[in-house]
């Protein structure tokens with residue numbers, strides 16, 4: 161069984177007959193789940209009971225979804241006090257909409273053999289018509305609800321919705337470490353206030369591939385004292401899958417990002433590849449996607465981040481799931497939990513915000529027993545990440561020198577492609593890049609001050625994106641980034657006719673320059689409050705162009 165990295169035998173699901181509901185076992189057979197993965201085995205055989213509170217850690221792509229759904233579905237189906245009709249028995253909270261949908265789909269598969277006793281699984285997440293979903297939820301029998309925290313809080317503001325949770329049996333936090341981080345913890349606490357108290361007896365389950373120490377300090381929000389703590393990861397082993405070799409490619413400077421990425425992808429991809437490239441912000445991802453859609457790859461290009469409508473996000477997710485090959489540029493909307501079959505390469509461009517984010521992104525490949533590769537592309541200055549995370553098995557890429565030197569051969573095709581891209585796309589990328597670094601606490605490890613950050617962003621814009629000058633920035637946005645008074649900005653003023661903002665006066669479009677030589681073609685935006693490029697009028701260009709040295713960033717969101 162390929163899930164087991166130590167080569168030991170996996171236990172067949174058939175051995176659970178009598179312990180796990182026969183209808184669930186039948187569904188598992190239909191799904192092709194013949195043997196238990198290690199995390200499924202540990203949960204189903206070592207948990208004191210299927211109703212026990214637990215904190216469970218297992219590597220990415222090893223079947224945690226079924227590991228948390230099976231015990232609670234079994235309990236729902238076999239409880240001596242059946243769930244009253246219309247009540248929610250199981251609540252799963254997930255950090256992203258895409259993951260919520262994926263969990264609900266797996267739940268539907270697991271409950272597909274219940275015949276007339278079918279359990280309804282509903283989803284609730286933002287970006288969709290709330291009224292329609294809520295009325296379906298209120299009028300249906302949502303025994304299971306998979307929700308993102310924001311929309312769930314919204315639902316729970318209505319007392320008739322709160323009443324539907326009066327008999328809750330299990331609360332699951334998937335990606336528990338991120339759900340219990342500062343960004344989500346306040347939401348989770350508010351949600352808990354509106355649910356029956358823990359003393360009512362509901363089960364808490366927390367699952368993740370990463371459980372940093374700070375998570376253990378706050379799990380008591382959902383787990384009772386004495387909860388079971390299970391892990392399939394040996395303390396001495398790396399937290400990533402052994403069958404996913406990991407490499408770093410270090411480039412000299414941030415201005416090399418686009419050419420080096422083109423060189424790297426040209427080096428790594430084949431016409432059959434299925435790869436994901438993570439960028440640091442949604443708008444940087446949009447820029448990569450635009451760039452590589454200009455003939456820099458023969459693969460179909462996919463783009464996924466929070467700045468797209470939910471319809472587009474859902475369609476792209478489904479398309480990439482079923483695609484046999486393709487090149488996905490993505491933000492962290494798919495950094496955790498998402499299961500895209502047969503991804504053979506994950507590339508991270510720039511710094512992840514922490515080692516957990518790195519681990520989850522790498523985990524988009526090598527899933528379900530498959531193999532894969534992961535590469536992180538950093539600047540020299542950013543390479544501190546490698547030294548600071550020595551437990552991650554990241555090796556130098558054997559072809560680094562060639563990839564970096566071949567970047568020159570891609571310069572002309574990248575430049576030509578950049579000239580074909582709308583300036584607003586570049587302005588947004590520039591603004592998000594600044595916002596990312598300004599808000600990330602990364603300037604200190606990069607040994608950079610704010611003026612250095614602006615210089616670096618300007619160099620990336622002019623030398624990397626081939627903008628004629630630093631893209632315009634509104635004073636208001638600069639202030640929100642905490643960069644007020646920092647030299648080097650091309651200030652823009654608000655003006656124009658619309659009430660929501662104003663029209664942009666952009667630098668005149670540049671004519672694409674012919675390429676000198678054909679090359680071999682191959683988050684959240686923390687402080688970019690609205691699509692940039694709206695509401696700005698160029699006033700003054702100022703340049704300050706010492707060659708800096710860093711790209712990247714993190715941000716744990718969309």
Ligand SMILES: Nc1ncnc2c1ncn2[C@@H]1O[C@H](COP(=O)(O)OP(=O)(O)OP(=O)(O)O)[C@@H](O)[C@H]1O
Pocket residue numbers: 192193194195196197200218219220221222223224225226368369496497498499523527528
């Ligand atoms: N027992 C099994 N037999 C065969 N395939 C399985 C089994 N359990 C899970 N899978 C498949 O393995 C893949 C990964 O499962 P899942 O998404 O639940 O992993 P995960 O551990 O939750 O990953 P992540 O840490 O990224 O959230 C899915 O495609 C799933 O269908």
